[in-house]
Amino acid sequence: MSDTKKPRIQMADLARMAGVSKATVSRALADSPLINAETRQRIQQLAREHQYAVNLGARNLRLQRNQTIAVVVPYEGQTHQQLSDPFFLGMIGALADAISLRGCDMLLTRMDAAELGRCAELVQGGRAMGVVLIGQWHQHELLNQMAEAGLPMVVWGADMGPGQRYPSVGGDNIEGGRLAAEHLLAQGRARIAFLGDPELPEVAQRWQGHVQALARVGLQPDPQLLLRVPFDSTRAAQALAALLDAGTRFDAVQACSDLLALTAIQVLRARGLQVPADVAVIGFDDMPVAALANPPLSTIHQPVPQAGAALVESLMALLDGQEPPHRTLPVHLVERRSSRVTAPA
Secondary structure (H helix, E strand, O other), X not given: OOOOOOOOOOHHHHHXXXXXXXXXXXXXXXXXXXXXXXXXXXXXXXXXXXXXXXXXXXXXXXXXXXXXXXXXXXXXXXXXXXXXXXXXXXXXXHHHHHHHHOOOEEEEEEEEHHHHHHHHHHHHOOOOOEEEEEOOOOOHHHXXXXXHOOOXXXXXXXXXXXXXXOOEEEEOHHHHHHHHHHHHHHOOOOOEEEEOOOOOHHHHHHHHHHHHHHHHOOOOXXXXXXXXXXXXXXXXXXXXXXXXXXXXXXXXXXXXXXXXXXXXXXXXXXXXXXXXXXXXXEOXXXXXXXXXXXXXXXXXXXXXXXXXXXXXXXXXHHHOOOOOOOEEEOOEEXXXXXXXXXXXX
């Protein structure tokens, strides 16, 4: 006698019928408030109609995973940018607040940028439901491959345009680079040293804005003034010292982070130069330490608290089966005394 018993329905079957992700089905069956009431009711009704039985042990494991968001802070093996970088600390704090408001837990981890493929292990191993990655580094194509493989991941970084497969949230880097350079040019500074590595997507866009500002006043960038350094204070100090040793003339420094800008001020002062009288300095990010520097640091403000909320919102949308758009957040110039003698403190 043949067995005509129907095969047991799986969570993937419910997800397909409901047109949502498995993660959404899991949350809906657990009555999670992260899923809107209409979707919860529709999925629960499908489960009843098809006599879907929840494996309590497996559900507990899923719930544990689905309450945790992994925040990955990459580093490059040769430079090992410190986690104590003010930008990292600010972004981690913003993400922690946003994740907590969602009723989830945060798993913070560091990872060599060359091994970002390991992010998938955090989800596949059940440690996290999704990943927020701080920075693209040089791994744009790898991130595309990870997204195409189905990894729920959102990246803080630059919008790379057509062909980008992973959702991203980032500041308006081109505008920020342009605003910083225009401000220095308006102070009569025409020889601006640019401190940052344009091979990194965010820095490439800030360099683009810098070049645009120069072009508007009929200037071309001087290759000698492009200091290709990572987000590493030691490398930045060495590059700026070498520029001074070579006798290359410059009257301003446009740095791609507040940490690099503060490093520049230290190097300039050690050489007997006054900031801003001899060399004006401007940073990027507007971390709290910028206002406390001596002199207070002019910088480009990035809305970090809003960025943390936007990253978590995008990840939740991705887990809910949606395709969140790439988001570019507005930035603005904050003038302080490091770039303009008459600027407010």
